[in-house]
Amino acid sequence: MLTVSAPGKVILFGEHAVVYGEPALVGAIERRVRVRIRALNQKVVRIRSDATGGVKSFSFEELEQGEDALRYVKRAVSMAFEEAGEKAGIELWISSELPPASGLGSSAAVTVATLKAVLTLLHEDVSRKKLASLAHRVELEVQGSASPTDTAAATYGGVLMVHPGRGIERLGAGEGLPLVVGNTRKERSTKLLVAKVRRLRESMPEVVDPIIGSIGTLTREARRCLENGELERIGELMNINHGLLEALGVSTQELSHLVYVARSAGAEGAKLTGAGGGGCILALARRKHEQVLRALGRECQAMPAEVTFEGVLLEDAE
Ligand code: MEV
Numbered sequence: 001m002l003t004v005s006a007p008g009k010v011i012l013f014g015e016h017a018v019v020y021g022e023p024a025l026v027g028a029i030e031r032r033v034r035v036r037i038r039a040l041n042q043k044v045v046r047i048r049s050d051a052t053g054g055v056k057s058f059s060f061e062e063l064e065q066g067e068d069a070l071r072y073v074k075r076a077v078s079m080a081f082e083e084a085g086e087k088a089g090i091e092l093w094i095s096s097e098l099p100p101a102s103g104l105g106s107s108a109a110v111t112v113a114t115l116k117a118v119l120t121l122l123h124e125d126v127s128r129k130k131l132a133s134l135a136h137r138v139e140l141e142v143q144g145s146a147s148p149t150d151t152a153a154a155t156y157g158g159v160l161m162v163h164p165g166r167g168i169e170r171l172g173a174g175e176g177l178p179l180v181v182g183n184t185r186k187e188r189s190t191k192l193l194v195a196k197v198r199r200l201r202e203s204m205p206e207v208v209d210p211i212i213g214s215i216g217t218l219t220r221e222a223r224r225c226l227e228n229g230e231l232e233r234i235g236e237l238m239n240i241n242h243g244l245l246e247a248l249g250v251s252t253q254e255l256s257h258l259v260y261v262a263r264s265a266g267a268e269g270a271k272l273t274g275a276g277g278g279g280c281i282l283a284l285a286r287r288k289h290e291q292v293l294r295a296l297g298r299e300c301q302a303m304p305a306e307v308t309f310e311g312v313l314l315e316d317a318e
Contacts, residue, residue, distance in 0.1 A: 002120055003315040005032040006113040007308050008098040009105035009153035010179065010273045010282050012226075013241055014162075014219040016197050016248055018147040021164050022216030025223055026149050027174055028157040029181075030308040031097040033109035034315070037117040040089035045077050049094040060087050069100075075138045076111045080118035083134060088122060099301075101187035103274020107142075108150030111135045112312050120314060128155050131312065132168070143191045145198070157311030161223055173226045178286045179305040180267070182258045182296040186278030193275040197248050208248070215244050235269025235284045242271035250276030258300055259283075265295035 007028040014024030040046065046057045052069045063078040073094065081087045092114065098106040112135045119126055126134070135151035149162045159174030201208040218237050225233045242259055245251055251259075255272045258281045262270035266288025273282035282305070285292035289304075296302035 001036060001038045002117055002317045003034060003036045004113045004117040004120065004312065005034045005315055006109040006116070006154040006312040007032050007105075007157055007310065008109050009150055010181065010280075010305055011103075011149065012159070012273075012282070013222045013237065014215055015149075015274060015276075016194070016245065016250060017212045017215035017219070018149055018162060018164055019145060019194055019197070020201070020212050022212060023164075023219050023223075024147065024149045024162045025159065025219055025226070026153045026162060027159045027177065027179070027307045028153045028309075028311060029104070030306045031104065033094065033096045033098060033106060033113050035110070035113040035117045036093040037121050038091050039121060040091050042089045043087070044089055045074070046091040047073055047094065048092065049073075051094070051096060051100050071142050072107045072111045072138060073114050075142055076114035076135070077118055079134055079138055080115050080122070080124075083126070084119060084122040084124045086122060090118065090121065092117065099183055099185065101189065101279070102183055102185070103188075103272075103276070103279030104181070105150045105154060105274075107190075108135065108139060109154040111138045112151060112154040116312050116314070120317075128311065131155050143194070145191070145194045155311050158309045159226070159307060171223070171227065174307045175309070177307055178284060178289050179307070180262065180283045180285050180289070180292050180296060181273070181303050181305045182262065182281045182283065182299070183301040183303070184252075184254050184258065184278050184280070185301055186252075186254070188275065188278035190275040193250050193277045197250065200249055211244050211247050215241060218244075231284065231286055232268055235267065238269030238271040238282070238284060239263070245272055245276060252277060254278075255281055258296060261295050261299055262292050265292045267292045
């Protein structure tokens with residue numbers, strides 16, 4: 001039996017704009033998805049998941065089919081088989097500390113942890129770079145469109161500056177960032193929200209492209225502030241980023257309400273995080289950390305989000 005875990009993430013800056021080549025600043029958070037794996041004698045892939053409940057078995061061919069809740073796991077298993085050049089009967093148990101479909105990177109974390117678990121079971125030693133790239137391919141195939149942001153955070157941990165098509169920088173900064181997440185508990189589809197922004201951009205590129213460009217500019221400035229510990233200014237940039245995401249049409253009344261609740265309670269800044277349309281907001285709350293947690297807790301599921309520097313991890317092998 002092997003256990004592999006991978007962390008979720010919060011996008012600090014740059015969601016959606018990163019799909020169009022702008023950078024994103026993302027932090028892995030200490031809430032993890034765990035995948036336990038063991039070999040089976042039958043030629044099936046059996047998946048037990050806390051989130052979907054129960055057990056499902058798939059033939060090797062069935063891994064490529066269906067639009068069900070397990071599609072990231074199934075595609076990650078078949079991609080690991082392709083990479084290893086062999087297939088094996090396996091059983092997977094999946095448990096998660098991350099709410100699903102909430103913008104906290106649960107799909108990326110389960111994809112990375114599953115790939116690593118299957119490849120380790122098949123004695124394939126892959127680098128983190130390779131793992132991140134395989135996981136990104138899984139997300140691309142399942143979602144149709146995806147930046148490497150979430151899969152990079154789940155693989156490497158820490159705070160990353162993602163430059164689409166040009167690589168990923170792991171920053172030394174971000175330890176102890178006083179972050180708070182507010183979860184609307186409204187599940188949403190990243191795929192549909194990315195498609196919504198794409199339609200808006202196609203219908204009026206001259207209006208939308210400058211918004212995307214501004215998000216890129218403020219993300220680069222946020223990185224500088226993060227490295228210099230300028231938290232007040234990071235908060236201001238979060239507020240601007242939220243305004244621009246609203247302009248792209250991915251906020252909701254509830255998300256923006258929570259953003260204002262956090263700001264009114266004393267947060268240095270707040271914005272939606274992830275694809276929007278539901279899911280979570282992220283607040284930077286240094287001076288009034290407890291007040292912000294309490295104020296959000298009255299309106300939604302509120303939790304502190306600690307940046308973790310531990311990416312994908314082989315926790316134990318019996
Ligand atoms: C989703 O967490 C972030 C988006 O930018 C999509 C992506 O980067 O693939 C909305």
